[in-house]
Amino acid sequence: MSTGQLLQQCLRLFPRVKVDVAIESWLFAVGLLEHHYAQLHRSKRCWSWRYIDELLADRNAFFFNNMPPHGAETAPVTTKDDLRLRLEQWINRAVISEPLWVKMTSGTTGPPTSVVQTADFQFDNLFLRPLRALEAIGLSAEPECVILALTDNPDCEDVMWPNPWGGAVIQICINELVQADIEKLWGIIDIVRPKLITTKPSLLSALAALDGFGFSGLPGAAVLVSGANFTSAQRLHYRALLGVPIVEAYGLTEVGLMAVSCSCGCGLKVDQDVLVEVLDSDGVPVAPGEIGQLVITSLRNRALPLIRYATGDLARLGLNNAQCDSGDAVHILELAGRELRPFRSVEGRPISAARFHALFTAFPILEFQLTQKSIDCWQLDVEVADGAVIDAQAMRLWVEQRVGTPLNILVRFCIVDTKKGKFQRYQCLVTQ
Structure with missing residues (x-):
């Protein structure tokens, strides 16, 4: 060919x-x-x-x-x-x-x-x-x-x-x-x-x-x-x-x-x-x-x-x-420290963390950490850029669109500490 x-x-x-x-x-x-x-x-x-x-x-x-x-x-x-x-x-x-x-x-x-x-x-x-x-x-x-x-x-x-x-x-x-x-x-x-x-x-x-x-x-x-x-x-x-x-x-x-x-x-x-x-x-x-x-x-x-x-x-x-x-x-x-476990959908299929990298360009933020605590329960910690105002609901909808299903997402605006050990931007606590 x-x-x-x-x-x-x-x-x-x-x-x-x-x-x-x-x-x-x-x-x-x-x-x-x-x-x-x-x-x-x-x-x-x-x-x-x-x-x-x-x-x-x-x-x-x-x-x-x-x-x-x-x-x-x-x-x-x-x-x-x-x-x-x-x-x-x-x-x-x-x-x-x-x-x-x-x-x-x-x-x-x-x-x-x-x-x-x-x-x-x-x-x-x-x-x-x-x-x-x-x-x-x-x-x-x-x-x-x-x-x-x-x-x-x-x-x-x-x-x-x-x-x-x-x-x-x-x-x-x-x-x-x-x-x-x-x-x-x-x-x-x-x-x-x-x-x-x-x-x-x-x-x-x-x-x-x-x-x-x-x-x-x-x-x-x-x-x-x-x-x-x-x-x-x-x-x-x-x-x-x-x-x-x-x-x-x-x-x-x-x-x-x-x-x-x-x-x-x-x-x-x-x-x-x-x-x-x-x-x-x-x-x-x-x-x-x-x-x-x-x-x-x-x-x-x-x-x-x-x-x-x-x-x-x-x-x-x-x-x-x-x-x-x-x-x-x-x-x-x-x-020993690159264990980037994929997130899990409601059906149990893996969801790559790569889907969420664009959060940096979608919103005026300095850093974030996304954690899946259970199949439908997530937490998003966000460090906002100086002077920026972000709608938490808009961030929830953005994550839901990347996952493809409605989720229970807690958005917290805080300082994201990247200095403690091996920082993991993405964490999946669901049993694989």
Whole structure:
């Protein structure tokens, strides 16, 4: 199927699909990747502080205001607030003349933050890293294949990104509670036969529902799940339902996909071009196996090179970091503080927290915390911007519309404390 035919089929089912070709930028990105890939993405050694310093020393590639004077290892930890409030200090001025994109973070652990991206970084994230996730579990995929990215964030658009080889990434926004969306999802999967479906745990039930339309799996394909903790029991359950391998992954908007589940089952295998630290509250490395805050160093996005960046997640490094059972010398990561449990509808179906991120733009607020205490009882704590006046009933109706059913919602206007431990903007206290 040609790219044009693929687009026609997508438009038939999802009329809002837009095409983001950016072909000149993609060709530019391919050239950059060919030049930099051996150094930045295919290094067979785990990165070290010395290697980071060697790369940063190339002022033609990296030049920004916060260059650590005594080496990257001594740099202070950077937070999401640093990027949100002082982004210009972290921009790499060496790439200002290149094509650049701006993408917003999800807003799960703080107000959404702008992330500036280079063409090669976006190209790599869209088309190549998902395919390397397949390779990590022993599956092969050609660049001309189709990747279907499912989201339930209503602020996202339906988009198709064709790649230079004839394949594409197709992003589709669905509401798993709407039967018509499930039917359209079946239609597009049946037509494009994606090699990989990327999604989050809360949308796996939508894929499982496709059995009702005669869909029984995609031979040779896989599902990549990220965005929340995903247990082994869940992985086995959905693999049996869908009939395809389930790959757990961890990534950030700031650095892209950076860890995927190892084929030997020992945990999440961290990409070798990402340096990871797990620190205590005083910034001291914890012992392997102990839980601390996950701090990463990555130069793969040349527009926004991150040195000792606090992800906002808690994790532990595996005791077997030196070598996993697959024979690779890797860092093995286990997430301990990214347990973003989906909310539950009255029917018991999962509702992703992504539906509620737009509260920041719908109302003049500084912060909020949404808690589901029971199936139909919710609490919304809201910190209002200075001088703003908000109608509590309007907020209740906004949440109800996102859930799709009338609810008992208590709205409290108060200071939302984000400093105590791992702040959880979304909390579901309903038994899963």
